[in-house]
Amino acid sequence: MGILYSEPICQAAYQNDFGQVWRWVREDSKYINIHDGFNGDTPLICACRRGNLKIISFLLRRNADVNLKNQKERTCLHYAVKKRFTFFDYLLIILLMPVLLIGYFLMVSKTKQNENLVRMLLDAGVDVNAADCYGCTALYYACEMKNQTLIPLLLEAHADPSIRNKNGESPLDIARRLKFSQIELMLRKAS
Template sequence: MLTFPSAALKAKMYISKAEAWKPLEPNMQSCLTCPGEISVPDAKGTIQPICQAAYNNDFNEVRLLLERNSKYLNIQDSRGGDTPLICACKKGNNQIVSYLLKRNANVNLRNKVSKTKQNENLIKMLLRAGADVNATDSSGCTALHYACEMRNQEVIPLLLEAHADTSVKNQDGETPLDIARRLQFHNIESMLRRNL
């Protein structure tokens, strides 16, 4: 029979940046945000348990937490506003992303800064689920800006096919084409020009 730590035991522990369990300092207090679960406080905010599980690529823990409480699906941590879906995207975990999308995770919730791994399958899943291809982050960048910056020639055509707007300017006044020019990515420049 599987047993889980009690809330009192969980309150005595937190996950460090090295993702190892360590005891809390005496002056730290746990923050309860969902019934029966402990959030992990630190100087930057609170990490939700399901977000930590998604960061750790722990599919079984993500599934278990959602089975216990479906409200975790779109919960945002106070640290950066990440949702479980955003966490899984940041780590490029297609299995967790696919699972969360099947449960109807909100693909258009935004965090404070959103720059995720851009693998082709991940982008396809998010676009099929209705992600806003022209959503901007806090610096005004779209996925197309980042794909150009990262020279991601597999993702750029997917974004363009989904009607990514090549004229969106970020806070620096740059369009995706401007970024490709600045970085001298001539193939990407050509792709973007064909789409004008």
């Protein structure tokens, strides 16, 4: 289930196997920024795809390069922003919602985790306006996902709401098109 990687450290980062990640880094520090043979993901990108905070924090402390890109020209920030609840998360939230609002708290906690992840990457100096092979920035994806918790963080880090992708669409255009009036307001204030 999920993605398979040719580099063992990338597989370990994706699967949240901290022990393995630590072992590879201890063996040779070059593994920190190694690009996987399949899609060019780095261990940091792999960990961000899954939101594995402990591994992300470890890699950042070991000076993993937050601005390295994979074959789709995406940085770890693109994946941190695109991270959605898993089917299992949704199932738990739905099943636990009637039980003392546990589902609600689980949802809030997962959202907070994602917020912390994005904040960690921004603090580490990730290029907030890096565009992928489609010309999309992290802000673009945050708007597309109507992620009202991450958009202010990205704007605070000077994400540019006027950058257009290869189809000529900006985050502001998305907010207008999808009729996200609150987000549109946030983006207008920022530009």
